[in-house]
Amino acid sequence: MPLEPAVTPVPRPRQVLADFGGLYASNAVVAFLFASTGPVAIILSVGALGRLSESAIASWIFAAFVVNGIVSFAFTLAHRQPLVFLWSIPGAVLLGPALGHLGFAQIVGAFLVTGALLLVLGLTGWVKRAMDAIPMPIVMAMVAGVFLRFGIDLVRAFFNGFWIALPMTVVFLLLTLRPALARIVPPLIGALVAGAIAVGVLGEFHPGPGPLFSFASPNLYWPQLSLPALIELVVPLAITVLAAQNAQGIAILTSAGHRPPVNGITAVCGAASMLTGLFGSVSTCLTGPVNAVLAGSGERQRQYTAALFFSLLAILFGLLAPFFTRLLLGTPVAFVATLAGLAMLRVLQTAFVVSFGGRFSLGALICFLVTVADITIFRIGAPVWGLVFGLAVSLLLEREDLKRAA
Numbered sequence: 001m002p003l004e005p006a007v008t009p010v011p012r013p014r015q016v017l018a019d020f021g022g023l024y025a026s027n028a029v030v031a032f033l034f035a036s037t038g039p040v041a042i043i044l045s046v047g048a049l050g051r052l053s054e055s056a057i058a059s060w061i062f063a064a065f066v067v068n069g070i071v072s073f074a075f076t077l078a079h080r081q082p083l084v085f086l087w088s089i090p091g092a093v094l095l096g097p098a099l100g101h102l103g104f105a106q107i108v109g110a111f112l113v114t115g116a117l118l119l120v121l122g123l124t125g126w127v128k129r130a131m132d133a134i135p136m137p138i139v140m141a142m143v144a145g146v147f148l149r150f151g152i153d154l155v156r157a158f159f160n161g162f163w164i165a166l167p168m169t170v171v172f173l174l175l176t177l178r179p180a181l182a183r184i185v186p187p188l189i190g191a192l193v194a195g196a197i198a199v200g201v202l203g204e205f206h207p208g209p210g211p212l213f214s215f216a217s218p219n220l221y222w223p224q225l226s227l228p229a230l231i232e233l234v235v236p237l238a239i240t241v242l243a244a245q246n247a248q249g250i251a252i253l254t255s256a257g258h259r260p261p262v263n264g265i266t267a268v269c270g271a272a273s274m275l276t277g278l279f280g281s282v283s284t285c286l287t288g289p290v291n292a293v294l295a296g297s298g299e300r301q302r303q304y305t306a307a308l309f310f311s312l313l314a315i316l317f318g319l320l321a322p323f324f325t326r327l328l329l330g331t332p333v334a335f336v337a338t339l340a341g342l343a344m345l346r347v348l349q350t351a352f353v354v355s356f357g358g359r360f361s362l363g364a365l366i367c368f369l370v371t372v373a374d375i376t377i378f379r380i381g382a383p384v385w386g387l388v389f390g391l392a393v394s395l396l397l398e399r400e401d402l403k404r405a406a
Helices: 013-019 022-035 038-049 053-080 089-098 104-124 126-131 138-162 162-177 187-202 227-253 262-277 290-294 304-319 323-331 334-355 361-373 382-397 399-405
Strands: 084-086 283-284
Touching: 013 038, 013 126, 013 304, 022 038, 022 104, 022 187, 022 304, 038 053, 038 089, 038 138, 053 084, 053 104, 053 262, 053 283, 053 323, 084 304, 089 126, 089 162, 089 227, 089 382, 104 227, 104 262, 126 227, 126 262, 126 283, 138 162, 138 227, 162 334, 162 361, 187 334, 187 382, 227 283, 227 290, 227 382, 262 283, 290 304, 304 323, 323 382, 334 361, 361 382, 382 399
Parallel strands: none
Antiparallel strands: 084 283
16 A cells, blocks of 8 residues: 655645644643653663663664654654654663663664564555554563563662652652643653652762763664574564554544554654664654644644644754753662653553453463563563464464454
C-alpha cells in the first residue's frame, strides 16, 4: 500500500498563528514536562546500568529530542494533526541487559538495522501483518518483565534515600488523588519539584567537574554489524515500536477523531531511527502519552499547533542536553530511581493487565518469567528467549486461544 499523502495545502505561518492559542500552548507545555522528566530519568537509569559515559547519554538525549523534534514538526505540519515522535521507552529498557555484554558500536548497528526494517514495513504496507504476528499479551509480558526493575528500584529508593523518595511519592499520590489539581500540576512534575527541594535541603546535589551549563556536542558513532546483537535487539526493538508504542499512539489519535497515516508513521520511524541511531539513541516511535495530551482538548483541527509548539520545546531541550544530563546526574540515585519508577507505574500496570487479563495468559507467564530471569543464552538476551518460549507454550497448550485470535 502506498504512503498516505500529506494534507494540502500546508498551512502557512499566518494560518498556524491564527490556529494557535493559550489552550494549545498549555497542552504542549504539560506534554513537554512529562517527556523531559520521567522518560529522561529512564534514559539516565539505563545509561548508568550500562556504564555509559556522560557524553554518550547527552548525545542520546540530543538525538532523541532534536532529531525527533524536527521530524515531529515536519510530519505534524504535513498532515495537520498531532504526530509527535520521540524514542521507544521499552526499547530503551531493553538496552540495559544488552549493554552488559555487547559493545556500543554493535548496539548502534542494531539500531540501524531496526530502522531499515521499520522503513521497509512502512513502505510496503506490511505493518499490520507484522503487528499481528505475535499475540499482544506475550509481547506485553516481555515489556512487563523488562520494566519490572523500575518498580523494584522505586521500592529500593526508600531504603537508599528515604527522605528523597518519600516526599516525591507523597506529592505524586496527592496530586493523583486530585484530578482537578493534577490538570494544573501533573503528578510527575509535582514529584520532580518535591524531589528537587528535598535534594537541595539535604545538600545531596553533587554535579561532576566542569561547567554546568553547556550546549550539545553530540557523538557520531560508527556502527558495527554483529549477529548476536542483531538477533538479540532487532526483532524486540521493532516489536516494541510497532506493538507497544505506535499502536498505542495510533489508537489514541484515532479515538480523538484524527486519521493517523499508519504506513507513513512506520516509515518515518524507520528513517528517523537510522539517523538517531548514529548518535546513540534508541529507535524512534510515535509517542502515546504525549499525543494523548496534545489531542486531549481543544478543537480537533487546531490541535496540530500544540504539537508544533511541543516540537520547538523538544528541540531546545535537546540542544541543552549536556546541561540537563549533568543536572540530573548530579542528583542522588534515589531521586532518579523514584522519578523513573513513578513514571513507569501506569505502563507497568497496563503491561500486566494486557498480559494476564485474558487469552494467552500461560504463554505470557512463561515469557514474563524467562524475561525476569535475565539469563543470556548463546549471547542472546532474555527478552528474545521470553518471546520464543512464550510463543512455544501458547502453540502447544493454548491452541484454542490461537484459533479465536485467528
